[in-house]
Amino acid sequence: MTAKEHTPARYLPATSPALSTADQEALTDLYVRGTPTNTLRAYERDLLYITAWKTARFGSALDWPESEPTALAFLLDHARDLSDAPEEGIARQTAEALIMQGLRKSLTCPAPSTLDRRIASWLAFHRMKNLTSPFGTPQVKQARAKARRAAARPPAPKSTHPITRDILEQLLATCTGSRRDCRDRALLMLGWASGGRRRSELTGLRRADVSCREFDKKGLIWISLLETKTTAKGETPRLVLKGRAAQALVFWIEVGEIEDGPLFRPISKADHVLKRRLSPDAIYQIVKHRLKLAGLPEDYASPHGLRSGFLTQAALDGAPIQAAMRLSLHRSLAQAQKYYDDVDIAENPATDLLG
Template sequence: MKPPAKLRSAPLPSPVGLSQSDMDRLTELFVRGTPANTLRAWESDLGYITAWRQHRFGAGPHWPEREDVALAFVLDHSRDLAEAPAGDAARAAAEALIAAGLRRGLACPAPSTLDRRIASWRAFHRMRNFTSPFEAPILRETRAKARRAADRAPAPKSAHPVTREVLHQLMDAAGPGLRGLRDRAVLALGWASGGRRRSEIVALDVDDLDLTAFDAEGLVWLRLPGTKTTTRGDTPRLVLQGTPARTLVAWIDAAGLTSGPIFRRITRHDTLGRNRLSAVGVAEILRRLLRDAGLPAGWASPHGLRSGFLTQAARDGAPLQAAMKLSLHRSPQQAQKYYADVEITENPAAGLFDAG
């Protein structure tokens, strides 16, 4: 994979004593050893940071960055700039970013967004063997205060979880032909293999599947190229069985797939395209099937497949560790929140008012 354009062209100096050719090889190594989603986030964040600094301080990033600039970045993104006066430097920079399509509005961004951009900025320093200004005590304390001041729960990635009942509704809403077969296979694999992220679904190739046990046992084994929490070659094998396995094999057989991407675009004439289905395409499939199933627009996002799998596992009494073996959550605390929401509704103490 080639380094993202902004990373390749960024004016980042080399560590002392490292030639430009060695620097190029180091950059390539970082790219090859970093998940694709992280690379996209780095490119987006570098573009944002560069534009913000240009409008706020009149020049692009400096390496290593100054502490006063880093502090201004935290302060600028820890308040509602709609309340700032017209001549405020932070507001002027924000308005320029809005005009450039890099920022949505003047409201205070979510703390998670600020944390991600700072994490990217720190990564750019590590790549050049520089100490990040965000390690300074005043920056660490300011960030902690900013998170407490925001004091808001993170918005869910999907308005609702796609539980088993909803999943069946969506699969029933998929039409006939290749498009319907593909759409049902996307949903079945994405949900039943542990609640896959859409980037993981579309990255799968035919070579990532093992169908040798399908005829005898009805099993389809798959190995993801890599996930947000695992690297290529380290991701454990996952399994599909029952209806999800049959749905996937039906799609593969109907499409005549022997190599290349499992999920591909379908033309308007319902013929198989050559191009890999994109992550955006998965979102479009879900949006269309939600509409066709009679559910409101925006009822769920692709992350609803992931949250729905874990929510259903909790409802059915599956042990958390068993669900995590498929979802590949690294943190039990992260996965436990889906179980907590289900468990509290079944707590006898929650119905004391109407008891007796």
């Protein structure tokens, strides 16, 4: 499915009388091509949620521009735990309606990051329509800041545990001989050894992104990531894969007969390789399945554990953080440093002063 198919026309640039039909179509296409696919999907989900909330809360459709009272009501409805709110209250009734529609999980206060993202999307919709957003008014801005502070909570790790090398070896030991095993071995090893790849990066890889020209002589494979969370189109990073990880990937390409198209694909129950690419959720299911086969709890780690595990292992092995970041592609030193800090503090001699 293309980015254009994901994009509801309701939040694309508003039609302007000053533009010809061709120019209007070109402007719309520019917005689609200039916005990451994952952002377009988030816009779609947020627009659906916001529209359903306004309908349940006020019995009306969204206004463009939206009113300040509506923006304040949205903040108030999402900045508190509604479990103790009166059952006849409009805020609770609205939340229950959204839960019934599968758009909200519970009456508890949503995470501040979720509220921030939905507001950011709402702001973006106004900008695309060349309209002033109510979230920029002094009262709403102040209420938003207070809501963020009131709902602040310690950041939850994206993976319960990092998949360090010893855990990865346990997962790889469950990959024996089928095509599915070959695919999972290559996916896990590439995802870990190339710097801890995100799910979208793994599922987005294509055969053309993998160069095996130096494999026979040097045992090296070069991987091009066309677009990542921290890099843009035209800034394609090249990552190297070597040793067992490179061998596993080459073996998968041969066994799966991957000549072009997606690199990692679904496999049928009859062990046939399909043509379409894996979905990001499939990566989660693969990690969960391998954890179970390895005798570990299914919720021991998530796919992000490959990323956190790579950096944690780099710290344990004494690899310079700058070297690890060249593969992980972390843009923020402070973000990558967290994994090193967790290891360093346990090894800090000052922790043994009492004996």
